[in-house]
Amino acid sequence: MTTLTTAPAGPSTRAGTPPRRRGGPRPWLYLLPSAAVLVPLLGYPVYMLGLLSVFDYRQAQVSGGEPTRFIGLANYAALAGDGRFWSVLGQTVAFAAALVVATLAVGAALAVVLTRAARVPRLLLSLAAMAAWAAPAVTGSTVWMFLFDADLGLVNQVLGLDGFNWFYDKWVAFGIVGATVVWHSFPFVMVTLYAGIQAIPASVLEAAALDGASAWHAFWRVMVPMLRPLITIVVIQSIIWDFKIFTQVYVMTSGGGIAGQNTVLNVYAYQTAFGSSEYGLGSAIGVVMTLILLAVTLLYLRALYRGGEKL
Amino acid sequence: MNRSRVVASTIAVIATVVTLFPVYWMVLSAFKPPGEIQSLEVRPWTLHPTLDHFRRVLGGENFARYFLNSLAVALTVVVLSAVVAFLAAVAVTRFRFRFRTTVLIMFLIAQMVPVEALTIPLFFLVRDLGAVVPAVGLNTLGSLVLVHLAFSLPFAIWMMRGFVAAVPEALEEAATIDGASRAVVLWRVMFPLVAPGLVATSVFSFITAWNDFIFARTFIISAKDHQTLPAALLVFFKPDENDWGGIMAASTLMTVPVLVFFVAVQRRLVAGLGGSVKD
Numbered sequence: 001m002t003t004l005t006t007a008p009a010g011p012s013t014r015a016g017t018p019p020r021r022r023g024g025p026r027p028w029l030y031l032l033p034s035a036a037v038l039v040p041l042l043g044y045p046v047y048m049l050g051l052l053s054v055f056d057y058r059q060a061q062v063s064g065g066e067p068t069r070f071i072g073l074a075n076y077a078a079l080a081g082d083g084r085f086w087s088v089l090g091q092t093v094a095f096a097a098a099l100v101v102a103t104l105a106v107g108a109a110l111a112v113v114l115t116r117a118a119r120v121p122r123l124l125l126s127l128a129a130m131a132a133w134a135a136p137a138v139t140g141s142t143v144w145m146f147l148f149d150a151d152l153g154l155v156n157q158v159l160g161l162d163g164f165n166w167f168y169d170k171w172v173a174f175g176i177v178g179a180t181v182v183w184h185s186f187p188f189v190m191v192t193l194y195a196g197i198q199a200i201p202a203s204v205l206e207a208a209a210l211d212g213a214s215a216w217h218a219f220w221r222v223m224v225p226m227l228r229p230l231i232t233i234v235v236i237q238s239i240i241w242d243f244k245i246f247t248q249v250y251v252m253t254s255g256g257g258i259a260g261q262n263t264v265l266n267v268y269a270y271q272t273a274f275g276s277s278e279y280g281l282g283s284a285i286g287v288v289m290t291l292i293l294l295a296v297t298l299l300y301l302r303a304l305y306r307g308g309e310k311l
Numbered sequence: 312m313n314r315s316r317v318v319a320s321t322i323a324v325i326a327t328v329v330t331l332f333p334v335y336w337m338v339l340s341a342f343k344p345p346g347e348i349q350s351l352e353v354r355p356w357t358l359h360p361t362l363d364h365f366r367r368v369l370g371g372e373n374f375a376r377y378f379l380n381s382l383a384v385a386l387t388v389v390v391l392s393a394v395v396a397f398l399a400a401v402a403v404t405r406f407r408f409r410f411r412t413t414v415l416i417m418f419l420i421a422q423m424v425p426v427e428a429l430t431i432p433l434f435f436l437v438r439d440l441g442a443v444v445p446a447v448g449l450n451t452l453g454s455l456v457l458v459h460l461a462f463s464l465p466f467a468i469w470m471m472r473g474f475v476a477a478v479p480e481a482l483e484e485a486a487t488i489d490g491a492s493r494a495v496v497l498w499r500v501m502f503p504l505v506a507p508g509l510v511a512t513s514v515f516s517f518i519t520a521w522n523d524f525i526f527a528r529t530f531i532i533s534a535k536d537h538q539t540l541p542a543a544l545l546v547f548f549k550p551d552e553n554d555w556g557g558i559m560a561a562s563t564l565m566t567v568p569v570l571v572f573f574v575a576v577q578r579r580l581v582a583g584l585g586g587s588v589k590d
Contacts, residue, residue, distance in 0.1 A: 026493075030402035031414065033395040034464060041433075041461035042421055048432035110326055116319035125323045127574070128330040134573035135334065136522040138541040139562035143337045146555050154336065157353040183333065215315065244425045247524045251545070266427045273431045274529065286428030297423040301416065 049290070052283035059277035075284035085268070085285070092243065092265040095174055099242040102182045104235065107189025112219060114194045129187035137184060137247035144180040145252050167253060170261040177252050177262065181245060189234050196230040197223060229307030236300040240293060246270070265289050337566070340559035341365065348556050364560035368547075374561060376536060377543040382568075384452050384539060385520040388459045392467045392516045393509050395460075397502065400471035405480075421465035430529050433458060437530055450534035458526050463516040470515070474508025475501070514572045521569055540565045 053075055060066040079085045110129075114122050132140075147154050148166040156164055167173045200223065208218045224231070246266040249256065256263035256271060263271070265285065273282025340348060342360040368374045403415055434449075437457075441448015447457055478501055486500045524541040531537050544565065547557040 027402035027406035027408045027411075030398040030406075034399040034468065037395060037457075037461050037464055038421060041436075041457055042424065042429075042465075045429045045432040045436060046424060048436065049429060052432060052435075110323075113319045113322045113326070116315055117323040118316060118320045121320040121323035121327070124327040125330070128327040130573055131334050131570060132330050134518070134569045135566050136518075136541065136569060138522070138524050138544055139337070139566045140333070142544065142558050142562050143333045146340065146559065147333065147336060149553070149555070152348060152555060154353055157351060183330070240423055244427060246427045251524070254548075266425065269428055270430065270525070274434075279431055279435075283428075283431050286425070286431060289425050289428050293423050293425055294420070297420055300423070301419065304419075 046290070049283050049286050052280055053287045055280050057280035057283075062277070062279065071280075075281050078281060079284055079288070088263050088265055088268045089288075091174075091263075095178065095264060096239065096242040096245070099178055099181055099185075099245070100235065100238045102178065103185050103189055103238050103242070106182060107186040107234075108193055110186070110190045111193035111197060112223075114190070115197050126191070129190055132183050133187035133191075135184065138251055140180055140184050141248050141251040144176065144183070148176050167257065170257065173253055173257055173262050177248050180248050180252065181242065184248075185238065185241060189238065192230065192234055193227065196227045200226055229303065232303040233300070233307065236296060236303060239296055240300075243293065243296070244289065334566070337559050338563050340555060341563040343556065345556055364556040365564070368557050368560045368564065373535070373538075374540075374543060374564070377538050377540050378564060380452055380537060381521055381540040381565075384455045384459065385517045387456045388463060388520040389513045389516045391456075391460050392463050393513055396464060396467035396471045396512065397475070397505065397509065399464075399468045400475040401497065401501065403468075404472050404476045418465045418468050422469065426462055427525055430525055433526075434529055449530055450532060450537055451530075452537055452539075454530045455520070455523070455526055455539065458530075459516075459520040459523060463519040466519075467512045467516055470512045471505065471508055474505045474512075477508075478504045511576045514576045517572055518569055521565075 054070060054072055056069040056071045056074070061068045110125065114125060117125070135143075146152075148156070150156065150163050150165045153166075155166075156162065166176050204222060204226070205218060208222045213221065244266050245264055249262060249264050249267050250270075253262040255275075256267050260271075266289065269282045269285035269289065271282075272278045272285060336355075339355070339357060341364055342362075343357045344359050344361045344363065347354070347357055347359070369378075399418075403411060437447065437454045438449050441451070441454070445451070447453035482504070483496050483500060486496050491500065522541065523539070527539040527542040531539070531542065540561075544558065544561050547554045547561060
């Protein structure tokens, strides 16, 4: 929940008014502090990530004083020939896809519920969602781990499953981690879509009702088409978050689960670099991830433009 | 009250209970006496609340120190990013210049960079930087401030942009006509006017820094005193048996500050979202 990119879209639409002044060097002066932070700490590391990925860079080079060696695309070739990389990539995509679908389903359903519920339940649900939204990924993970703990967890005690380990089976473990992630991320979808539904003129929905549309039809035939730009943004934002999931997996499965069965791409890159000291190879995984996210980002930009956002 | 309203209200209440339950369980377990946590007869309440876990967490494990470290990092990031983002937001909303759209798109793309993948180059960058400027090298809180400033800035600028644009330009013109210098207009007229926006933006910067797990884990290797909360939380996970009371008390201490901040700006956040679909 650290990068809520659509959240500021609200006030920013007013930014669409064209700026008036020509300031000569002044705007650049105002941009200077940002550049001083972002160029060395964000731009340069991205460049360095790419650079590291084409070098043979391991423990021997980092602390052993051995010369770093340019090896071209050998790291990428190693990845392409590594069955484990492909299986991790595959399960990352599958896991992210499941998360996006689940988050959207829960968030959209509750957004509709919010529009129909009485005032007090609506307020309660908004506040509860805020709490889940605000909870740090680490503490959310620890609480869910405790709930599903084999010996002292509430779930096992209620279900009478003495000592059942939820993190033993790969897919069950993914399920618990996934539930935690959805718990963290559905509020964003719910609040965004709720605000969107609120912005639909009441007359439109009344007209639909007068024409005999059921609630189900009104949702699919009227609300969804009207909210399409917003839904696109929410979907792409969710893809970006869920694809680079790290903390929940790392904390809840202690770094990737039994024999690394729950590893996702981000964790794999981290473990390759800092666990196995294969910094070059880890960077190559990072580059693959960055490229995939960049492609999604371009889709996002297009959606923003189509949504009428003026930059 | 018609039927659909009752159904919707019921679902809303059930969803509230389910959503809040983990938070409730965390706080409850933090206050439960150790005997009740170990007990196999689990109860969703406690008649003997105790501060034992909090005392142990704050006393024994140096947790108070980690808490202050996290707070220091987050607040420094908030202040720096507010000032820097404000200036950048003024530049992109109040002026027309070449590459303005390009600059904006760069800020947007910067938000998408998979931060976790950058731990690898940033680790070496911070290590090398530490050789020149020891205050921001590995094992320092300064290194965490720097990376979180960089990661919260693109979003902060994006968000501030809207708030700056909402300030009527007539106010600045009036001040200029009255003889105010550019610096006075900027810091005495505009800066106070965007204060509400700064608060909302600051909360996100605060959360970015406060919630960080991966950088604290990667950069703070040997200097135990410079550890921050998220990584320190893992101290309570023991190979033989996890100290759940301690973990829950520590988690509670870590969650409460963000919760307070978040609820404080909740209304502004929802109001802001509402505007995004009106045109």
